[in-house]
Amino acid sequence: QQQVKQSPQSLIVQKGGISIINCAYENTAFDYFPWYQQFPGKGPALLIAIRPDVSEKKEGRFTISFNKSAKQFSLHIMDSQPGDSATYFCAATMRNTGNQFYFGTGTSLTVIP
Amino acid sequence: DVKVTQSSRYLVKRTGEKVFLECVQDMDHENMFWYRQDPGLGLRLIYFSYDVKMKEKGDIPEGYSVSREKKERFSLILESASTNQTSMYLCASSIQSDRETRGYTFGSGTRLTVV
Known part of the structure; x- marks a missing residue:
């Protein structure tokens, strides 16, 4: 079954607006939660990541909010730009042999000029 | 920069x-992975390897x-290709650390079409 659930499947935002993508997980052993950004024809690239000992991490216009008790985390893109148009994947993993990641199903973000 | 080719x-x-x-x-990573990516299904793990x-x-x-x-090379084999294996295939690698979890580095993908 899907270990990480992601929503929405697609998102359209005006330039300058805030894009919000949500993810939820079940396994409390997960200890690392990255977000990946993928442009058409490219492989996903690590955008930002958080560990469960903090509730928020910010890098430029990108912020992860993490709610450990609710087992949810979200990506906020402030002042969204057309260049942010991409597919975004959340993921989760735990410290173990192999370091297998569990990915959400992805969100296609379109930022309209 | 780590490169996955x-x-x-x-x-x-x-x-x-x-x-x-x-x-x-090219970065001496222990872990390597093969995923396939399909619209609406996200990234699904096919196989992974944590050592030679x-x-x-x-x-x-x-x-x-x-x-x-070899540590640096991970090959995916489709024994008898079928049309339902038409997909984007992504390879990734990561460091194995007992102290903390690290992110993946992905390759650019191979778009395979089976006709």
Whole structure:
């Protein structure tokens, strides 16, 4: 079954607006939660990541909010730009042999000029 | 920069052919992975390896096998290609650390079409 659930499947935002993508997980052993950004024809690239000992991490216009008790985390893109148009994947993993990641199903973000 | 290189960007193969997808990483990573990406289904793990000659099944291993004879190279093999294996295939690698978890580095992908 899907270990990480992601929503929405697609998102359209005006330039300058805030894009919000949500993810939820079940396994409390997960200890690392990255977000990946993928442009058409490219492989996903690590955008930002958080560990469960903090509730928020910010890098430029990108912020992860993490709610450990609710087992949810979200990506906020402030002042969204057309260049942010991409597919975004959340993921989760735990410290173990192999370091297998569990990915959400992805969100296609379109930022309209 | 860590590089994960997939040998082909685009491949077209016939049904029943044996297909090899190659992946090479240059940063001495222990872990390597093969995913397939399909619209609406996200990234699904086919196989992974955490050491030379070691392999573990992922969520959808049927119809695939892998080979890891050297640390830097991880090959995905489609034993007898079928049209439902038409997909984008992504290779990734990561460091194995007992102290903390690290992110993946992905290759650019191979878009395989089976006709």
